[in-house]
Amino acid sequence: MSKQALVAAMNDQLSAEYQAVIQYLQYSAIVTGPHRPELVAFFRAEIPDEQGHAQYLADKISALGGIPTTVAKPVPPGSDPRELLQNVLDAETEAVAAYTRLIDLADAVGEIGIRIQMENFLQDESNHPDETQKILHGNWGE
Numbered sequence: 001m002s003k004q005a006l007v008a009a010m011n012d013q014l015s016a017e018y019q020a021v022i023q024y025l026q027y028s029a030i031v032t033g034p035h036r037p038e039l040v041a042f043f044r045a046e047i048p049d050e051q052g053h054a055q056y057l058a059d060k061i062s063a064l065g066g067i068p069t070t071v072a073k074p075v076p077p078g079s080d081p082r083e084l085l086q087n088v089l090d091a092e093t094e095a096v097a098a099y100t101r102l103i104d105l106a107d108a109v110g111e112i113g114i115r116i117q118m119e120n121f122l123q124d125e126s127n128h129p130d131e132t133q134k135i136l137h138g139n140w141g142e
Helices: 003-030 036-063 081-108 112-136
Strands: none
Touching: 003 036, 003 081, 036 081, 036 112, 081 112
């Protein structure tokens, strides 16, 4: 395992973090319906975490000799609140898997500090799907 593989995986996740920021911004703007106020607050509350993850990844990629990507993964389109929440759930579930992989890669190259930070991010990201799942299982008045 090489540091280049770690940098490549970190850049892939940096793209996903950019996606998350854009996704939460867009979804908070377009969500409609009787649950709009709560969903706007939910989406916007996630943005600072995702920005912090992106900043850390960009800084570490640079420190490891890489160039942080400037390209976000595409944001899945959606219109109704359930679809938006399902898209968020899917993205957050992918983030959990990505941070789990980054922990293994950081371990393999002896980057203990990165490993610890990835564990912290994994803990953050593990809470996001749980909260989204709870919202999806709520009473939507349908």
